[in-house]
Amino acid sequence: MNSLDAKSRLYGLMSFLVIVIFLAGVYGLLTDVLRLPNAVLFPGWQKIIPAFGLSFKQLLEGLASSMGLLAPAVAASVLTGVAAGVIIGLRPKIEAVLLPFIRAMNPLPSTMLIPYAIAVMPTFWFSSWIIIYIGVLWPVLMNTLHGIAMLEPRWIDNARCLNLTGRHLVFKVVLPGAMPQIFAGINAGLIRSFLLLTVAEMIGSKAGLGYFVQYYADFAKYDRVIVGMIWLSFIVVLIMTLFDLLKKRILYWTKKR
Amino acid sequence: MTDTQRYITVDDVSFGYEANQLTLDSISLIIGRGEFVAVIGPSGCGKSTLLRLLAGLVEPTRGKLTVDGQPICGPGLDRAVVFQDYSLFPWMTCRDNIVLALEQAKLGANKTERRQIALDFLSLVGLAQDGDKLPGQLSGGMRQRTAIARALAINAPILLMDEPFGALDEITRARQQDLLLDLWQGGQGDEKAGKTVFFVTHDVEEAVILGDRVMVMGTRPGRLVRDIQVTLPRPRTRMGSLQHPNFSPLRDLLLNELNLVVDELLLPGSSHGAHI
Ligand SMILES: Nc1ncnc2c1ncn2[C@@H]1O[C@H](COP(=O)(O)OP(=O)(O)O)[C@@H](O)[C@H]1O
Ligand SMILES: [Mg+2]
Numbered sequence: 001m002n003s004l005d006a007k008s009r010l011y012g013l014m015s016f017l018v019i020v021i022f023l024a025g026v027y028g029l030l031t032d033v034l035r036l037p038n039a040v041l042f043p044g045w046q047k048i049i050p051a052f053g054l055s056f057k058q059l060l061e062g063l064a065s066s067m068g069l070l071a072p073a074v075a076a077s078v079l080t081g082v083a084a085g086v087i088i089g090l091r092p093k094i095e096a097v098l099l100p101f102i103r104a105m106n107p108l109p110s111t112m113l114i115p116y117a118i119a120v121m122p123t124f125w126f127s128s129w130i131i132i133y134i135g136v137l138w139p140v141l142m143n144t145l146h147g148i149a150m151l152e153p154r155w156i157d158n159a160r161c162l163n164l165t166g167r168h169l170v171f172k173v174v175l176p177g178a179m180p181q182i183f184a185g186i187n188a189g190l191i192r193s194f195l196l197l198t199v200a201e202m203i204g205s206k207a208g209l210g211y212f213v214q215y216y217a218d219f220a221k222y223d224r225v226i227v228g229m230i231w232l233s234f235i236v237v238l239i240m241t242l243f244d245l246l247k248k249r250i251l252y253w254t255k256k257r
Numbered sequence: 258m259t260d261t262q263r264y265i266t267v268d269d270v271s272f273g274y275e276a277n278q279l280t281l282d283s284i285s286l287i288i289g290r291g292e293f294v295a296v297i298g299p300s301g302c303g304k305s306t307l308l309r310l311l312a313g314l315v316e317p318t319r320g321k322l323t324v325d326g327q328p329i330c331g332p333g334l335d336r337a338v339v340f341q342d343y344s345l346f347p348w349m350t351c352r353d354n355i356v357l358a359l360e361q362a363k364l365g366a367n368k369t370e371r372r373q374i375a376l377d378f379l380s381l382v383g384l385a386q387d388g389d390k391l392p393g394q395l396s397g398g399m400r401q402r403t404a405i406a407r408a409l410a411i412n413a414p415i416l417l418m419d420e421p422f423g424a425l426d427e428i429t430r431a432r433q434q435d436l437l438l439d440l441w442q443g444g445q446g447d448e449k450a451g452k453t454v455f456f457v458t459h460d461v462e463e464a465v466i467l468g469d470r471v472m473v474m475g476t477r478p479g480r481l482v483r484d485i486q487v488t489l490p491r492p493r494t495r496m497g498s499l500q501h502p503n504f505s506p507l508r509d510l511l512l513n514e515l516n517l518v519v520d521e522l523l524l525p526g527s528s529h530g531a532h533i
Contacts, residue, residue: 154340157314160331161338162361172357176348253348253391 043223051223052230058212059231065207066197066235073129074193077136078186085144085182086170095145106142110135111199124204131200136189143185147178180254183247190243194236209235264290264453265311265415270320272306280306282478283320290414291451293441295468295487297458297511299519303479304457308419311455312338324415334362337408341420344404345392351379351403352388355410362411378406382436398429402436409440416454423459434466435495442492461511465489466498471511475518483514 024045030036031044043051052059088095110131117127151174159173175182198210205211209232216224248255265288272281281303288294298304309315310322313332322329324336338344345354355375356368365371379388382402392400401421408416422430445451458464464471465487473483488503498504 155346157338157340158344158346160314161312161336162358163332163334164357164361168361172349173346176346179348253393255393 047223062209066209073132081140089148106138128200135196139188140185147181151177262289268321270317279478293454293469295464296472298474302474302476336415337413339418339421342424355407378410382406418456473514
């Protein structure tokens with residue numbers, strides 16, 4: 001059972017690598033060999049690979065800087081989003097009042113708030129931080145509310161029959177029961193955080209992966225831009241994979257057999 | 258009647274889920290301490306609703322329910338509830354489900370002791386090896402045994418069971434009935450351990466095999482139509498009861514009552530095919 005699982009996962013990884021290598025090959029053929037597309041916009045591997053070597057230190061520093069912004073912002077969104085979700089979600093009357101507001105906020109790009117963020121927050125770092133924080137907060141909050149609203153009535157009946165209240169009710173029933181939906185919210189929030197990173201890093205700061213890509217794009221150095229994008233994608237895939245592993249661990253009980 | 262004979266009372270209780278709806282219509286019922294009452298009736302007649310009223314999960318629109326002289330206001334750990342196939346939290350192991358219930362009932366001095374009690378009750382229902390499994394990893398029958406183990410572990414004097422074996426296959430159901438008979442009869446005679454059971458089922462044979470009394474409910478609105486004493490000797494086994502000469506007449510009587518109830522719903526003259 002487990003070995004089969006590992007086997008199929010290995011198979012998936014291998015297929016993925018084959019496809020990546022194939023696509024890289026096609027790209028190399030079009031650019032390095034046939035020189036078909038515009039060489040400035042589509043530099044070949046001959047230019048990209050040296051650019052990677054030249055940028056390596058910058059990429060690592062950029063990664064550290066980006067994670068230093070992303071991790072605290074996402075962590076804060078998740079903590080406050082879930083906490084607020086539980087507090088509001090267990091009070092249907094309050095939820096009914098707040099839900100339209102929360103729904104309205106969710107699709108608004110938090111980047112619109114940049115001028116306000118710069119004016120209100122003490123430093124540029126905090127301005128960037130709050131743009132990501134707000135962007136991630138809504139999907140987490142909305143999904144937590146949704147998860148609580150969708151708790152199976154039988155779990156609630158059970159909790160009531162066992163006289164579960166307060167802290168016990170929240171940590172033994174409400175949170176575990178809503179956890180699949182909460183994870184869906186964090187997933188959506190994470191994806192949004194990567195999109196916001198580029199924009200957030202343009203505020204005052206001179207570091208980060210988003211900044212790296214944007215900086216070289218402004219100078220039309222597309223070999224560096226592509227290096228930055230490949231690196232960023234790699235980091236995103238890595239983070240999402242780790243997130244999936246965490247999800248599997250915490251949602252162990254939803255596993256289908 | 259003495260007070261022990263009036264352990265649970267339902268006094269002229271009506272209930273509707275919506276304002277001008279009558280789901281249950283003036284139900285009156287008295288259950289003695291240590292009695293095993295089975296309730297049958299066609300689907301949708303309000304059996305679960307009556308059980309939810311007794312559990313305190315819903316409040317009556319009219320009338321009064323009491324346990325041991327005290328009005329029922331809200332759920333309580335004096336009444337252990339076993340629902341059909343969903344009494345456990347799927348994210349906790351079977352043992353942890355029971356440990357949580359023990360914690361709530363303030364039984365066992367510490368975690369270690371509660372875990373031990375949980376294991377003891379799992380052994381009692383033949384699941385000594387399965388405490389660390391999640392409910393989702395067990396068969397329906399094993400899940401229900403775990404739910405029964407939990408209900409027994411918190412040592413509530415009253416068991417409310419809503420079609421606990423309804424989703425099980427025939428053979429498994431037969432075994433669970435014998436197990437329940439064993440466990441329940443084992444406690445009877447002992448003033449403290451003897452439990453009062455309110456058992457909802459849609460299976461006439463199950464009602465006769467288990468119950469001291471069988472209540473027949475009618476539908477639209479939900480009401481009690483008959484209250485029949487089961488004249489089978491205790492202690493019982495499933496097989497022993499099936500073979501007892503009183504069994505068939507009781508079953509036929511109940512089937513007949515149910516047919517009458519169902520017929521009222523159908524067009525006149527279509528007394529056949531009344532299925533429960
Ligand atoms: N939560 C609910 N809201 C509204 N109507 C309900 C609800 N639960 C049950 N009912 C209705 O009440 C009636 C009795 O239901 P129930 O007590 O579940 O019957 P039974 O258990 O005998 O099958 C049915 O007509 C059912 O549709
Ligand atoms: Mg029912």
